[in-house]
Amino acid sequence: MKIYERIRDDIRTDVTWNRVFKLGKQGIRAAPAAGTLYVLEKFPIIGWLPRYDYRWALNDVVAGLTLAVMLIPQGLAYAKIATIPVQYGLMSCWLPAVLYMFMGTSKDLSTGPTSLIGLLTSDIVKDLVKEGYTAQQISSAVALMMGVYGMALGFLKLGFLLDFISYPVLNGFISAAAITIGLGQVANLLGEKHVGTGTAHIIHDVFSHLSTCNPRAVGVGFGGIILLLALQKAGEKWGNKNRIVWLLSITRAFIALVLFTGISYAVNGDRDSKNFLFDVSKVPSISITSPKLQSGTLIGKVTGRSIAPFIAAALEHLAIARAFGMKNNYVIDASQELCYLGVTNFFNSAFTVMGVGGAMSRTAVNSQCKVKSPLSGLVTTAFIVLSIYKFTGALYWVPKATLAAIIIMAVIPLVGTWRTYYHFWKTSLADFIASMIAFWVSLFVSTEIGIASAVGFNVAYVLLRQVFVRFNSIGSDSQSELASSLDAARGMPARIPSDTRVFRFNESLFFPNALRNKTKILDDIQTYHAAEYGRTHGEEADRTWSVEGEKRIKRLRKRARTDGETLPPIRVVVLDFTKVNFCDVSAVTSLKNFFMELKKYAGEQVEVRFVAMSDSTRHRFERAGWKFLERGNSVPAEPSSTTAIRVFNSIAEAVMAPRVSVSDDFVEVKVKGDEEEGATITHREKQ
Secondary structure, eight states: OHHHHHHHHHHHHOHHHHHHHHHHHHHHHHHHHHHHHHHHHTOTHHHHGGGOOGGGHHHHHHHHHHHHHHHHHHHHHHHHHTTSOTHHHHHTTHHHHHHHHHHOSOSSOOEEOOHHHHHHHHHHHHHHGGGTOOHHHHHHHHHHHHHHHHHHHHHTTOGGGGGGSOHHHHHHHHHHHHHHHHHHTHHHHHTOSOOOSSHHHHHHHHHHTGGGOOHHHHHHHHHHHHHHHHHHHHHHHHTTTOHHHHHHHHTHHHHHHHHHHHHHHHHHTTSOGGGOSSOBOOOOOOOOOOOOOOOHHHHHHHTTTTHHHHHHHHHHHHHHHHHHHHHTTOOOOHHHHHHHHHHHHHHHGGGSOOOOEEOHHHHHHHHHTTOOSTTHHHHHHHHHHHHHHHTTTGGGGOBHHHHHHHHHHHHGGGSOOHHHHHHHHHHOHHHHHHHHHHHHHHHHTOHHHHHHHHHHHHHHHHHHHHHTOOOOOOOTTTHHHHHHHHHHHHOOOSEEETTEEEEEESSOBOTTTHHHHHHHHHHHHHHHSOOOHHHHSSOGGGTTTOOHHHHHHHHHHHHHTOOGGGOOOOOEEEEEOTTOOOBOHHHHHHHHHHHHHHHHHHOTTOEEEEESOOHHHHHHHHHTTOOEEOTTSOOOSSTTOTTSEEEESSHHHHHHSOOSOOOSOEEEEEEEEETTTTEEEEEEOOO
């Protein structure tokens, strides 16, 4: 009996048990509303379709047709990278677009086969075909597992795990992948037969067998490159002025495919297949087959190896969606995008395909077409299905050299320039080393080992920093000066203007928390301050297709019990670096993106001010090209430009310094700490 009493008393007084019970009750009360909201979030079309303007239909039809025309040659080319029969690349294209219409949160994003997914799939295909499986069976199994991983992260909202791959690592990995893809197509470009695999072997074999290359294939291949390059440059120079040039430029891959396929049929049509003047793709007639799953044994063999293709696809997909959401002023839901990526790969895999994800080139073209909503995906799917049933016979004559030319021209923009890596070198030696590990190991060993080793280096570096942490020594010679500076840094004003917001970071800024901290700061600003869309953005109709951003802000304001109609604007944002003793390239890049997103919301007049930066942190920003103005300097011409950030010793100085415009409505200051999120937010209450 005494034991029972002791257990009951322990449960009643134990802090952990009390917290569990409290959170459990809160969860039970919130479950019905949260469950309904969760289900609705999985189908964003429910929110934006009722607000669809029929005048947008023409833009969506044009964009949908344009993407379909781009997808046909790219689907064939990227299947070739994946080392599967090219018709299965085209088969991969029809379902993702229509699913995105229901589940997507970006109006611009185009999904389908990509060069990066093709490369990572090819590594798995080359190993497992030796065990008797066909290439298309293996690629379908990889796509299925990519779908499983995507659904797991998306439905459980675990997308933050992808933040552990830093920007420099991703950059080095993608650059190496692009070079590997390009080198893999040189043999087809030159018509060479005896070229091995692996970067070193390809380089050796290409130069060793130059004398045996097919001059007719060389003519077709380099003719395709010249045509693609000429149309690209023409579009860059005259596309904004001439609609016809712009259309020719964005459909250049399709034009090259049609032109050289016609030439191929003209010179090879009357010849025996053994005597063709150059190799052709020999795409057979296909149709959409009944869905079927691959064998459990094969799925088990690709389970672990599918992680790398999924990570690469997810990071590329989310980066593109975020970039175009910020450019065109709407909000994407990262967790929902992962849900879509998982669902589309899972169901698409049943039709014998390769994995799919967001593609930069097609997304850029979609945006240039002034697409208004994801409804364009319906048009894309309809045209792709028509092509599968009616046009695949003509694809038999597509020259392999032409597909190689399309692939090479598509991956060139993915290779990072020397300026990118020099920027890493100047900013952070550790980040430069991580990017180099990702680049060289991916290039000469394997992409999977490359990204794993670079991430491992980053994790080890962060842990070692915690082991060998630095400290300050305070003696009689320095105590007064150091103590006074610390007190000044902690200084908070008694009252701050209603157009000002203060954020204090509780931890160092680096790749695992950089994106999350940026998102938390923007959420808080949108919760307590009104937007200035009228002066800083274009027509209202261009932003109202999506309701995700508005719903998110409404939820944040409802939770905070703020009235959106009476909220003040934001003019000054103060970032307190008192507790930040380390930052990396990801943090610097994230803050740079924060400035751009802040301007989108608050207008060009908003100013960002830094407080209490340590010498090492400030030096890191300066190495990245930032310039700082001391507190006594005048207000810069561009308040939130990274070339002119004002730095202060204390929050009080930063808050009360002259600004572009200062409100007379002052309020009391309240400081709310959130240790788990790594930032302390200074809230204000309106008088």
